[in-house]
Amino acid sequence: SAQGVVTAEMVDDVARKHFPPCMRNLYDRLKRDHHLKHFGRLQLGLFLKGIGLPLDEAVVFWRRMYGATMSDDKFNKEYKYNIRHSYGQEGKRTNYPPKSCQQILTQNQPGTQDSHGCPFRHFSPDNLSAFLSSTYPQIDKGSMEMRDILDSVKSTHYHVACTRVFELTHGVKKGEGLGGNESVAHPNKWTDRSRELERE
Ligand code: SF4
Numbered sequence: 001s002a003q004g005v006v007t008a009e010m011v012d013d014v015a016r017k018h019f020p021p022c023m024r025n026l027y028d029r030l031k032r033d034h035h036l037k038h039f040g041r042l043q044l045g046l047f048l049k050g051i052g053l054p055l056d057e058a059v060v061f062w063r064r065m066y067g068a069t070m071s072d073d074k075f076n077k078e079y080k081y082n083i084r085h086s087y088g089q090e091g092k093r094t095n096y097p098p099k100s101c102q103q104i105l106t107q108n109q110p111g112t113q114d115s116h117g118c119p120f121r122h123f124s125p126d127n128l129s130a131f132l133s134s135t136y137p138q139i140d141k142g143s144m145e146m147r148d149i150l151d152s153v154k155s156t157h158y159h160v161a162c163t164r165v166f167e168l169t170h171g172v173k174k175g176e177g178l179g180g181n182e183s184v185a186h187p188n189k190w191t192d193r194s195r196e197l198e199r200e
Helices: 008-018 021-033 038-051 055-069 072-086 101-106 125-135 144-154 158-170 187-199
Strands: none
Touching: 008 021, 008 055, 008 187, 021 038, 021 125, 021 187, 038 055, 038 072, 038 187, 055 072, 101 158, 125 144, 144 158, 158 187
């Protein structure tokens, strides 16, 4: 990534400050449950690779997150391989890229037990509103901003809704998006831009 290496130690801080809603949701669930289903692990894992978490730090990160809910033996046998695989170190050695919004919106539709996907597309309006207001203090439940966001979602303009959340949580004027009117099309773009803004 443009911002250099992220260690397992740093992930929590970067998550709270710079993760887009889809990844924040996955990360918070993982932290709470010490568990994520396959597509959730894949979506978050590839994203973390994209923000600059190297393979060895990814192994440390996931081992820590699963914690005591999993034995070292099970982790090494079943999970480590998949982490190495997603970094292109096993099997066909494909270095899979992080998923774009378009892929997250359209591939592998999440079931009720899943936490992958895009909150704007896959949450009910009530759940979305509760999730956004509890995650981002800048967006109150009954506010005009929240109504704006829910209106965009209703007309299936998910990237518009997500871009609005970026603006509201980064003190960016409406319409400026990630800069130069660019809207959110990739979760890693959100994080890269968010980290850039912090340093400016
Ligand atoms: Fe994530 Fe993209 Fe959905 Fe935003 S629009 S929450 S970045 S998938």
